[in-house]
Amino acid sequence: MSDRLTVAKTYKLYVGGAFPRSESGRSYPVHDTKGTFLANAAQASRKDVREAVVAARKAVGGWSGATAYNRGQVLYRVAELLEGRREQFAAEIAASEGVNGKRAQSTVDAAIDRWVWYAGWTDKIATVLGAANPVAGPYFSFSVPEPTGVVGVLAPQTSSLLGLVSVLAPVIATGNTAVVVTSQDRPLPAITLSEVLATSDVPGGVVNLLTGRTAELAPWLASHADVNAVDLTGAPESLAADLERACAGTVKRVLRRRATEPDWTETPDISRLRAFVETKTVWHPKGR
């Protein structure tokens, strides 16, 4: 060990491509699983949620309008950058999740591979879910999946990087933009991920990451009229039903909280890609 004093990082929010502190001026201490202080994280407020939604909405047009090939390349580029930061992520996961170095390494590997898997879906999901509809009449009718819009994501509480990647990547792969509330007690890998996103080609506002109290932030996200869908995966159990009820106010699409946090090391299927798309059917007459 060098006896040099390290430069400690200030962990901030990631909103609209920038790294603001919470407008509330609040922060909260983050500890490792043994209770040792790791850092202070910004404690986002209702206003931060609203600003993140504004940023996400602003980014919808560009991101959903980009070609699927382009989105695939941009997301693949993120995986390249993640690869370059493997050590940092492994160290943060080891600290946040209390796992040994080897396990932390394999979690980072899985997260990078997961990101690559979803990056590859951008220009395939429409072929898998879309269709040319053989209607009984002289019409060309086709159906395509389109992004739902702004998706609020309550990231898994336990799996701070692999879980986060597993819920975030499918949302943006299909062309949505995201407002993510990170794991409350394990937010550091998420913030490092936001630094990767900021230096990648993902446009500002496509992903917005808020650290803070999930129970405080989630209701504002669930009731926000400009949020189109909410992933409740990381919702506190006691709040899940209330959040679903709040979502009904503007008929949001809801991906429900599961009884227990999923095993993120399992190979995913396309259900998360299906959760945040809308099927659009277009008709046109045929004729001479």
Next chain:
Amino acid sequence: MNTWEYAPAPESRDIANLKPSYRMFLDGQFVEGGGEPLKSVNPATEEVLAEVSTAAPSDVDKAVKAARRAQDKVWGRMPGAERAKYIYRIARMIAERARELAVLESLDNGKPIRESRDVDVPTASAHFFYHAGWADKLAYAGLGPDPKPLGVAGQVIPWNFPLLMAAWKIAPALACGNTVVLKPAETTPLTALVLAEIIQQADLPPGVVNILPGAGGVGAELVNHAEVDKVAFTGSTEVGKLIQRSVAGTGKKLTLELGGKAANIVFDDAPLDQAVEGIVNGIFFNQGHVCCAGSRLLVQESVAGELLDKLRVRVATLRVGDPLDKNTDVGAINSREQLTRITDLVSAGEQEGAEKWVSPCPLPDKGFFVAPTVFSGVSQAMRIAREEIFGPVLSVLTFRTPDEAIAKANNTPYGLSAGIWTDKGSRILWMADRLRAGVVWANTFNRFDPTAPFGGYQESGFGREGGRAGLEAYLDV
């Protein structure tokens, strides 16, 4: 030019085989319900057509339990190929009794016989026929390697397409191995109960389909029943939100097909005569009682005057009256309640300063009728531009550029459908990409097919009906 008068060409009401009373269908039997019987009224004459028994909460419970038993013991275990044959039978028997069903539908609902005969009934039969074939092919639907039924589906449908909505709900549910408890609308229960007769004659195992008439209370009882695994609702956004709230936290799978305020967009290069036909079909089909009705006409400013002139001439020729007359274009408004809602919104349009034009067509002396109405000079803030009227009332707005058309079309919390009229193919596809709506009709309007997914964006609901996408609503994948 000589005007040729139409002679009445009424379809005989005897064909409907109308019975004085109808009973609910529970566990394979027609039985009296414990609720207060309702009287179904012919909206064209205001006379009572029949008395219909309604379900009490205990009946809902019995029906859900019957559906559960049938799902566990018979329907869920049956090979898909066998389920398919039952559903094919239903499709065929609807076609066999098509004329009877069409007349009964027009009597109970008020829609023109031309529409019930040419659209509602054949499309209902087609919906069963299409989904029958899926029953043994679900693993090929691309939704997951091992698709499984959800269990018991509680389904609540509206009064605007009574038989067709029953078909949209029941057919995919059965094909996917679920059993069904369906509540038809309070004002239009009759064709669903004839469908129950067909289901009985097709020899479906008891409990696979249960049909319980009643008002909103029966629907609420059904949706909230603890043993229902899947809830499907078509109706207003207001009730849809209540249902979404009430199933929150229960784990029930939910699909909603709710209201709309579709923009029908006409560019200056569109063939205007064709566009006029599309506009008329878009808003006056089924008296405008269509969730995907083209109720906001957006016309490019340079042709607005010409188009409106043509539109008024065409709309003035629409014949409003006896739904059983084959010459009728616009039938009766389904209920007095709906009539009041329409006239309230029409007054709001006048008060807010839009210019009202009403077809000079004669209206019958009795029954619930509204003459086709076109409001011009409508601005986006007016209620008639924002709220679903669900009647033969069109609001006309104008735009200058494609970007403005998109901005105005998308300026609504709804997102069910939209129309585009232009000769330019590239513009159609550019527009279609940007319209936030589940169905986009280009140079046509109000087309439906069992193979083509239908459903909304935003507050028009979620989930699809029809096509491969529609199966997801009834499968655990």
